[in-house]
Amino acid sequence: MFATFADAVILLGSLDPAVIATAWLSLRVSLAAVGVGCLIAIPLGALIGVARFPGRQAAIVVLNALMGLPAVVVGLLVYLTFSRSGPLGFLGLLFTPGVMIVAQTVLITPLIAALTRQIVEDADAEFGEQLRSLRLRPLQRVGALIFNVRFSLVVAVLAAFGRAIAEVGAVLVVGGNIAGFTRTMTTAISLETQKGDLPLALALGIALMAIVLLVNAFAAGIREFAARRHG
Amino acid sequence: MAEPTLLPISIEGVSFVAGGRRVLDGVAALIATPGITAIIGANGAGKSVLLRLIDGLIAPHAGAIRFGGRDSATVRRGFVFQTTALLRASVARNVALALAPLALARAERARRVDTALFRVGLASRAQDSARRLSGGERQRLGLARAWVIEPELLLLDEPTASLDPGATEEVERLVRAMADAGAKVIIVSHNLAQVARLAEDVLVLSRGRVVEHGSVQQVLRHPADAETRAYLQGELPWMPHAAGS
Amino acid sequence: MDAPRRWILSALVALLPTLQAFAQMSITVASTTSTEQSGLFDHLLPAFTTATGIAVKIVALGTGQALDIARRGDADVVFVHDEPAEEKFVADGFGVKRVEVMFNDFVLIGPKADPAKAAGVDVLEALRRIATGKATFVSRGDRSGTHAAELRYWKQARVDLAATRSDWYREIGQGMGPALNIASASDAYVLADRGTWLAFKNRGALDILVEGDALLLNQYGVILVNPQRHAHVKAEAGQVFIDWLVSQAGQRTIADYKIGGRQLFFPNAAPTITAPASPRPAG
Numbered sequence: 023m024f025a026t027f028a029d030a031v032i033l034l035g036s037l038d039p040a041v042i043a044t045a046w047l048s049l050r051v052s053l054a055a056v057g058v059g060c061l062i063a064i065p066l067g068a069l070i071g072v073a074r075f076p077g078r079q080a081a082i083v084v085l086n087a088l089m090g091l092p093a094v095v096v097g098l099l100v101y102l103t104f105s106r107s108g109p110l111g112f113l114g115l116l117f118t119p120g121v122m123i124v125a126q127t128v129l130i131t132p133l134i135a136a137l138t139r140q141i142v143e144d145a146d147a148e149f150g151e152q153l154r155s156l157r158l159r160p161l162q163r164v165g166a167l168i169f170n171v172r173f174s175l176v177v178a179v180l181a182a183f184g185r186a187i188a189e190v191g192a193v194l195v196v197g198g199n200i201a202g203f204t205r206t207m208t209t210a211i212s213l214e215t216q217k218g219d220l221p222l223a224l225a226l227g228i229a230l231m232a233i234v235l236l237v238n239a240f241a242a243g244i245r246e247f248a249a250r251r252h253g
Numbered sequence: 254m255a256e257p258t259l260l261p262i263s264i265e266g267v268s269f270v271a272g273g274r275r276v277l278d279g280v281a282a283l284i285a286t287p288g289i290t291a292i293i294g295a296n297g298a299g300k301s302v303l304l305r306l307i308d309g310l311i312a313p314h315a316g317a318i319r320f321g322g323r324d325s326a327t328v329r330r331g332f333v334f335q336t337t338a339l340l341r342a343s344v345a346r347n348v349a350l351a352l353a354p355l356a357l358a359r360a361e362r363a364r365r366v367d368t369a370l371f372r373v374g375l376a377s378r379a380q381d382s383a384r385r386l387s388g389g390e391r392q393r394l395g396l397a398r399a400w401v402i403e404p405e406l407l408l409l410d411e412p413t414a415s416l417d418p419g420a421t422e423e424v425e426r427l428v429r430a431m432a433d434a435g436a437k438v439i440i441v442s443h444n445l446a447q448v449a450r451l452a453e454d455v456l457v458l459s460r461g462r463v464v465e466h467g468s469v470q471q472v473l474r475h476p477a478d479a480e481t482r483a484y485l486q487g488e489l490p491w492m493p494h495a496a497g498s
Numbered sequence: 499m500d501a502p503r504r505w506i507l508s509a510l511v512a513l514l515p516t517l518q519a520f521a522q523m524s525i526t527v528a529s530t531t532s533t534e535q536s537g538l539f540d541h542l543l544p545a546f547t548t549a550t551g552i553a554v555k556i557v558a559l560g561t562g563q564a565l566d567i568a569r570r571g572d573a574d575v576v577f578v579h580d581e582p583a584e585e586k587f588v589a590d591g592f593g594v595k596r597v598e599v600m601f602n603d604f605v606l607i608g609p610k611a612d613p614a615k616a617a618g619v620d621v622l623e624a625l626r627r628i629a630t631g632k633a634t635f636v637s638r639g640d641r642s643g644t645h646a647a648e649l650r651y652w653k654q655a656r657v658d659l660a661a662t663r664s665d666w667y668r669e670i671g672q673g674m675g676p677a678l679n680i681a682s683a684s685d686a687y688v689l690a691d692r693g694t695w696l697a698f699k700n701r702g703a704l705d706i707l708v709e710g711d712a713l714l715l716n717q718y719g720v721i722l723v724n725p726q727r728h729a730h731v732k733a734e735a736g737q738v739f740i741d742w743l744v745s746q747a748g749q750r751t752i753a754d755y756k757i758g759g760r761q762l763f764f765p766n767a768a769p770t771i772t773a774p775a776s777p778r779p780a781g
Binding site: 149151166 | 310330332334338340341350354398
């Protein structure tokens with residue numbers, strides 16, 4: 023085990039351009055998925071958190087359950103949708119980074135929405151009455167709540183990013199693990215493990231974790247900066 | 254500020270049910286005097302609920318509340334809570350929040366916020382993080398939020414309950430100033446000394462009903478109602494038994 | 499740049515490669531994991547792209563899955579090694595014509611200690627001894643060409659797996675790499691293609707026990723997905739690929755691929771008269 027680890031560290035030092043390209047693909051697919059996911063999920067989650075409508079409880083249960091969607095299942099459903107024999111096949115997006123973004127977006131949107139819902143609902147319980155006393159319009163109220171819980175939301179978004187960049191089931195099925203085109207860090211690790219090249223697989227794994235660490239550090243830095251400005 | 258044409262505030266047969274319990278049961282009162290009216294009573298009497306009904310935060314299950322000849326929706330109201338909720342933002346931003354529904358130009362908004370902060374004595378803290386305010390400063394921010402919309406009706410729900418005497422005095426001074434400027438003030442308070450200091454007019458609630466309504470002199474010194482007497486004695490046990498009455 | 503704009507920009511940047519891909523002509527070829535893991539494509543495809551300007555995207559799955567996605571029209575060409583399945587694919591109208599390209603061979607891998615005494619005999623006898631001795635055997639169980647071949651050998655050896663199977667026969671439902679990994683970890687026997695074995699690095703105590711048996715030949719075929727079934731299939735470029743594979747240039751490139759000095763794949767396409775012209779996309 024130690025020997026494998028040592029080999030891995032040595033490999034990392036060489037910074038192979040193929041590895042860098044693979045890492046860059048992982049990063050931009052997952053970041054794009056998080057971006058689109060936030061645009062959909064944060065307003066959705068916030069709305070369910072503050073609004074009262076028939077079937078709200080059921081919606082919350084379903085949303086929470088969807089957090090546990092297995093990545094392979096998402097991959098399979100997205101594959102069937104974008105397959106040439108499927109409803110969106112005419113777009114020709116299968117086996118491209120574009121469909122990988124779609125799959126990861128589907129995977130993490132429920133996660134962001136469910137967490138946002140709980141966070142905003144708790145904030146509404148704390149602030150909601152006073153915001154209503156200010157006669158804010160519903161959209162203004164939700165906006166003020168989201169603004170107030172933005173740091174908790176960042177953590178939720180980071181959780182979603184982690185889930186996206188670490189998954190292999192969805193991108194493997196919809197991307198096809200095509201060398202130099204749709205091969206991400208996780209699918210490459212999977213492939214190298216299967217081929218028995220464990221030092222390389224481990225090196226890729228360490229590189230992936232380093233990337234995730236960097237993203238989290240970056241987010242923490244932004245938080246520090248914002249906190250110092252406004253508290 | 255405009256003359257309070259929202260008077261008299263007429264509370265007509267108002268009932269409110271919560272958790273299966275009649276919190277307010279056929280409450281009727283006429284608040285006709287300008288200045289400061291206090292609502293007092295034991296816990297659970299329904300004071301906070303009545304205040305929120307007057308504010309329009311909640312709607313009565315029976316009865317209505319009228320404001321002179323005015324349409325209730327046009328009355329500008331400010332509400333100060335026992336603990337003012339603060340956004341994770343600057344003091345100025347927190348006050349500006351109250352102006353959001355008015356869609357003012359940025360310059361006008363800034364002007365009003367500055368004026369309000371100046372009046373409550375928080376002008377020097379405008380850009381500070383609101384979370385760093387002390388309890389008293391926090392409540393003054395709550396007042397600034399109300400002042401910035403130039404309310405005709407100011408409602409306060411135990412605004413100084415968690416403050417020390419010094420901070421309490423500052424808040425009371427500001428409430429007085431707002432009443433002098435023309436706002437009708439209704440304050441819920443357990444602090445009878447405060448009521449004696451501030452109010453002209455006192456409404457006593459007990460178990461969801463109005464049991465007494467009169468000038469502060471009359472209610473505190475010579476309460477007509479037995480429940481009022483019991484409450485006052487509970488709050489101020491060192492006061493001599495109110496003479497017979 | 500505030501957060502929402504930053505996200506939108508990232509999404510657009512991520513889509514760029516998709517747009518780039520349209521600039522260069524490319525085809526999607528569904529093939530098998532064992533072929534890819536042998537490293538053949540890394541050697542073969544650059545030569546093809548240089549010769550024709552057409553890029554090839556390999557989606558590597560088990561033979562069964564590769565034919566499935568081709569049936570759905572998600573690939574332009576299939577390149578697998580399971581003759582019965584390939585013939586059915588063409589007969590059902592999903593493929594135009596099956597063309598033989600090359601063969602390699604299977605080898606029976608097992609622990610050097612060889613408890614079932616499988617070494618040195620023909621493959622059918624070896625399998626019989628493994629079954630009798632209940633020695634641990636790892637099967638891919640994934641409808642791949644290798645799996646199909648394995649099942650054929652058991653049948654020819656007259657071993658009834660359903661009757662005798664207990665926990666010595668382990669079906670893992672995965673590719674050649676995981677099968678070898680598991681066999682290595684459990685000192686088990688496994689049927690592998692020589693290519694994957696030669697490229698495999700995690701051998702443990704395993705080695706080749708049976709090879710060279712005529713039965714162990716593994717034939718590869720390439721089929722163009724039927725454009726009458728799926729109109730969008732890049733039939734022209736796909737045909738260029740097939741023509742190149744069976745051409746002298748292609749066959750020589752296949753033969754040139756070696757690991758540790760050993761040739762892995764043996765070209766055996768029917769001879770063509772001339773090398774086909776290779777169209778270059780305009781611009």
